[in-house]
Amino acid sequence: xxxxxxxxxxxxxxxxxxxxxxxxxxxxxxxxxxxxxxxxxxxxxxxxxxxxxxxxxxxxxxxxxxxxxxxxxxxxxxxxxxxxxxxxxxxxxxxxxxxxxxxxxxxxxxx
Amino acid sequence: xxxxxxxxxxxxxxxxxxxxxxxxxxxxxxxxxxxxxxxxxxxxxxxxxxxxxxxxxxxxxxxxxxxxxxxxxxxxxxxxxxxxxxxxxxxxxxxxxxxxxxxxxxxxxx
Numbered sequence: 001x002x003x004x005x006x007x008x009x010x011x012x013x014x015x016x017x018x019x020x021x022x023x024x025x026x027x028x029x030x031x032x033x034x035x036x037x038x039x040x041x042x043x044x045x046x047x048x049x050x051x052x053x054x055x056x057x058x059x060x061x062x063x064x065x066x067x068x069x070x071x072x073x074x075x076x077x078x079x080x081x082x083x084x085x086x087x088x089x090x091x092x093x094x095x096x097x098x099x100x101x102x103x104x105x106x107x108x109x110x111x
Numbered sequence: 112x113x114x115x116x117x118x119x120x121x122x123x124x125x126x127x128x129x130x131x132x133x134x135x136x137x138x139x140x141x142x143x144x145x146x147x148x149x150x151x152x153x154x155x156x157x158x159x160x161x162x163x164x165x166x167x168x169x170x171x172x173x174x175x176x177x178x179x180x181x182x183x184x185x186x187x188x189x190x191x192x193x194x195x196x197x198x199x200x201x202x203x204x205x206x207x208x209x210x211x212x213x214x215x216x217x218x219x220x221x
Binding site for chain 1: 143149153160196200202213
């Protein structure tokens with residue numbers, strides 16, 4: 001069983017479109033995240049939810065809107081996509097003892 | 112100043128070599144420390160946690176130096192399959208907020 005699963009794995013879309021990425025975890029973790037890894041490979045936190053409640057929002061443009069319907073799901077909706085949004089987006093969940101478990105990533109390419 | 116800093120490398124070493132990476136962190140109140148491994152075009156995966164007393168897992172040894180605020184990862188008898196990017200991760204015990212280093216790239220050559 002996949003612990004953290006995100007879909008789609010690849011996403012190619014035109015500038016200006018709206019797209020969503022879905023994430024689900026079956027680890028029972030209370031905290032979930034979205035991270036962005038750009039071309040320089042630096043992993044940067046975007047959002048964190050603890051038990052459906054937003055706790056971290058790291059100066060991400062408001063075109064990005066996370067939604068957590070329950071503590072096992074954290075989806076990311078992106079409006080008006082821009083070229084600079086091209087990156088790999090990782091969903092993750094965590095607890096303090098064992099650190100993160102990541103999804104396999106969504107490679108977003110905006111053309 | 113970044114919360115977590117690592118030498119990006121790359122470290123190019125022959126098979127069988129011993130290689131060590133360091134990672135410094137800025138917040139002295141940091142509580143938990145980890146090393147993650149990320150292969151090209153894959154997600155990061157937990158390699159090992161770093162305990163105050165240090166810990167060893169086969170060829171890998173991780174140590175924490177709180178006084179100097181750094182953690183280290185030592186890899187002995189390097190294998191080709193060790194080639195990857197190694198990410199240092201620090202938890203400040205703040206709502207599970209983890210800070211990632213930018214990663215150190217290791218290339219093990221035949």
